[in-house]
Amino acid sequence: MSLNYNNPEFVIERDQDKCIECRVCARQCANEAHFYDEDLERMREEDINCVNCHRCVTLCPTNALVIKEYPLEYKKNSNWTGGMISNIQKQANTGGILLTGMGNPTDKKIYWDHILLNASQVTNPSIDPLREPMELKTILGRKPDKVEFDEEGKVKDLPPQLELETPIMFGAMSFGSISINACKSLAQAANEMGMMYNTGEGGLHEDLYPYKDRTIVQVASGRFGVHQEYLNAGAAIEIKIGQGAKPGIGGHLPGEKVGEEVSKTRMIPKGTDAISPAPHHDIYSIEDLRQLIYALKEATNYEKPVSVKIAAVHNVAAIASGIASAGADIIAIDGYRGGTGAAPTMIRDNVGIPIELALAAVDSRLREQSLRNKVSLVVSGSIRNSADIVKAVALGADAVYVASAALIALGCHMCQKCYTGKCNWGIATQNPELVKRLNPEIGVERVKNLIEGWSHEIKEILGGMGINALESLRGNRLMLRGIDLTEKELEILGIKHAGE
């Protein structure tokens, strides 16, 4: 084999004075970055294997470990950065496409951070959420323009709706891409918090059936694990057309992650790659989508709302309006920073548009066409904190999907190596040894804590605005101001600049 030109990304610094050679790091590292050298009688490291997941750093009993970026200083060059060079070297080695995990990390503008929120002063009292009611309940689903009454004056049934206690749901993550313990943590947390979680395209594992009232079952192009019982098992169905991290391409679950359980749930042979095609082979137009929407509604007796999830792409507004007219009850839009278990790096980092702009454009378009009140709008990719949620709702979203943030609560340290199946935190892995590191009981508590904390913060912010129900924030762009944004950006976001 020719010389490997690759250099380590990280360097592991071990303080030999502190190290007590307990070998925890070696046992914990699925990437085999630590080992005990019998000859030297001390711990050593294989820097090139390190992915900087911080598992060892967190568990080392003596704080002997520090992981740093490898100080490989190429000659300064803004065009040929170190990352560019090492990508080329990797591909020259393998001839493959570059793979990665999690969301787009590049330093393009994050619009959330250029939007500021309002608060009341004098003319309109702010409301203290500790003393006054503050309502976050969110109802997703198709709404008629007006409530109707029957002859006896009783209100007629609305189409099926999802009721959320807070405007947050866990975004689609399949069993397969994440471990059963991660799935259970999310499902149970959703159940206890009155939220929803989403199965992703991995089917529904038996252990998750108890949470079915809080389950959105996904139907994606691979149709893995889709059968009558599955469709009826959830409270809602989501047709996945696309995903923000990889618009235009299908999913890929490497064979290494397809063990016994995944194989059963997905209804595919063990050890085979689960590849979902780029398009749905029965959807080549909006009419086809309409047919699928109604086929699913028929299959479930019109008792479940149907959501359609798309990636935020250039003409997202027109697409969303088509989806609304095609009969979807909920439209989910995933921005280009959305996470993934595995995606080609070039696609993740270059395809799609920011969710903030997509959301603003879609909400405005649906309003122009008087469709906005009929469908619900859910956004994701990426929502990092409660302020992002408040901004999303004010721009026009009904609710958000969070996924990466929920995984971080479970222990994820954003190493972006989910596609390797070696997640040391027991999340993006099917290796039983690694999976058991994630205790679902603790996981549930941590995820619930996060949602509770965020919900409190949302209430505080709403109270500050003098609002006591989330509905009054929805699409209320007067509560937003831009900072450091161009006229065009402000126009698309439909907000004024700070100071105006």
Place this chain on the structure above:
Amino acid sequence: MRGSRPTEKIMSGCAISGILNRRGKCFSGKEIMDSIALMHDRSNGLGGGFAAYGIYPDHKDEYAIHMFYDDLEAKEKVDYFLNRHFVILVSEKIPTREVEAINNPPIIWRYFVRPDERKLSESGLEEDEYVAQSVMNINANYRGAFVVSSGKNMGVFKGVGYPEDIGEFYKLEEYEAYLWTAHGRFPTNTPGWWGGAHPFTLLDWSIVHNGEISSYGANKRYLEMFDYKCTMQTDTEAITYLFDLMLRKHNLPLEVAVKAVAAPLWSEVERMDDEEAKLVKSIRAVYGSALLNGPFSIILGHKDGFLALNDRIKLRPLVVAEDEERTYVASEEAAIREICSKPEKLWSPRGGEPVIGLLEGRSGV
């Protein structure tokens, strides 16, 4: 100048008052002027106004259009518009008297009109909708012109000044109405635009409002989907349109509309029986964007009576009283006692609890 239409949202605090004779007997505007004058300190002289129902018995089947014009040019354009779309039966200056405190009024005009038969049938619209669209068209597209009111047998008299001065200016003691509402305004940042004073109206609906709506941005964008253009930058306009949408266009019972704008708290819904809970939930799901948030008390006037309402956590005052044939509402008890020293009943409605005053024999607003 008379002040120009603001380009950003106006914030204001205020006083409101209303008197209904439930038997439909008409009485002069003097009492309502006395009542609102008592709350002088709640206004700052930048806006006052009155809505009066029953004042035009001789023209009760025609739409009474009250207008403000900045200049004759604006008037000419609107005259042309009205002539093309309506039959104008009367076109006259609204009588006023010199009042020291009132400066620089616009041209104040009224018309009694009927929609042009042919235009109306070509439009395929109901008569009321035809008029409502014409009103919104004038307000949005005719510079220097503003429709003050457009209902039948009713009219609005308003302007920049303290309400008692405005009342004197318009000689309101000479008008007789069975329902009067009044408003004194305390805007924080407006130059004082005549059109910006309350009441706001559309057709028979008139609203006087004390408070600020923090949901304005959401309400406004919701209304736009139903072709309402909020051009006045005030909460009150949005509230007027919300009621018009729900009561006239969607034909909802008043109680339903009230449950939309002042939705019961979810914690109350949990205690309701199934049927009521289902109703309230459906209303909330469908009309969530019509919820009015923030501190407010409003009086919605209509030919059949009025609705008085507080925000659901009662951040603004509202008092109601009754005697043998009248119902009174006001921001302060004293404003009622001023004109009715010994009411038979007097109470403070709870937040979100509607007070509906109706003419005898009418079933709902």
